[in-house]
Amino acid sequence: xxxxxxxxxxxxxxxxxxxxxxxAAAQGxxxxxxxxxKISQIQHKSDAAxxxxxxxxxxxQPLIAGWSQRLDESVPPARQKEIRDKLDVELKKFADTTRxxxxxxxxKAADAALVxxxxxxxxxxxxxxxxxxxxxxxxxxxxxxxxxxxNAWAQKVIDATRAPVENAAKVFDTAASKIVGTPAPSTPANxxxx
Numbered sequence: 001x002x003x004x005x006x007x008x009x010x011x012x013x014x015x016x017x018x019x020x021x022x023x024a025a026a027q028g029x030x031x032x033x034x035x036x037x038k039i040s041q042i043q044h045k046s047d048a049a050x051x052x053x054x055x056x057x058x059x060x061q062p063l064i065a066g067w068s069q070r071l072d073e074s075v076p077p078a079r080q081k082e083i084r085d086k087l088d089v090e091l092k093k094f095a096d097t098t099r100x101x102x103x104x105x106x107x108k109a110a111d112a113a114l115v116x117x118x119x120x121x122x123x124x125x126x127x128x129x130x131x132x133x134x135x136x137x138x139x140x141x142x143x144x145x146x147x148x149x150x151n152a153w154a155q156k157v158i159d160a161t162r163a164p165v166e167n168a169a170k171v172f173d174t175a176a177s178k179i180v181g182t183p184a185p186s187t188p189a190n191x192x193x194x
Contacts, residue, residue, distance in 0.1 A: 035127035036118035037111060042134045044110040046143070051106060056099045063091065 067087060075083050118127065133139050177183055 032119055032124050032127070033115065035124060035131065036115040038131055039118055039127060039134070040110045040114040042131070043114060044107050048103070048106040048110070052099055052102045055102050056095055059098050060091065060095050063094065
């Protein structure tokens with residue numbers, strides 16, 4: 001016995017509704033993804049250079065520390081400046097190569113890391129609000145204040161902690177002198193002038 005599709009009106013209605021809603025959901029997801037990608041691009045533009053600097057420095061520092069110690073242990077003092085100059089040339093090559101590799105990955109990594117998080121944690125409306133702020137003149141002005149504001153803040157912390165830090169450095173120098181058996185340096189450990 002053949003049954004016609006007309007005999008399944010509820011099934012047809014459900015199937016039609018599901019089919020019709022799929023493109024809308026996909027479009028909604030595409031719209032949300034586009035917003036997340038836009039935030040990722042803004043974030044990349046804002047932070048990629050600083051991230052590249054930081055990651056390059058973190059790759060360079062262990063080399064400097066390791067080779068500086070080796071140089072002190074194995075090269076006569078009379079040749080150390082010459083050797084350091086040669087090492088500096090090689091270190092610059094390493095740093096440049098490392099930075100280029102990092103810069104080549106920042107945009108791809110931004111989208112790969114940020115887009116899924118943004119899509120999961122934020123609604124479309126929230127992303128629109130964030131984009132509107134990030135693209136506003138107020139945000140640009142606020143970001144331009146960043147280094148001045150941070151430097152002013154850091155200076156206040158330095159001013160407020162100078163005396164206890166210098167006193168702690170003196171205590172350390174005294175203890176280190178006893179341990180090593182040499183006189184304590186006459187300048188503060190942080191290099192500040194009295």
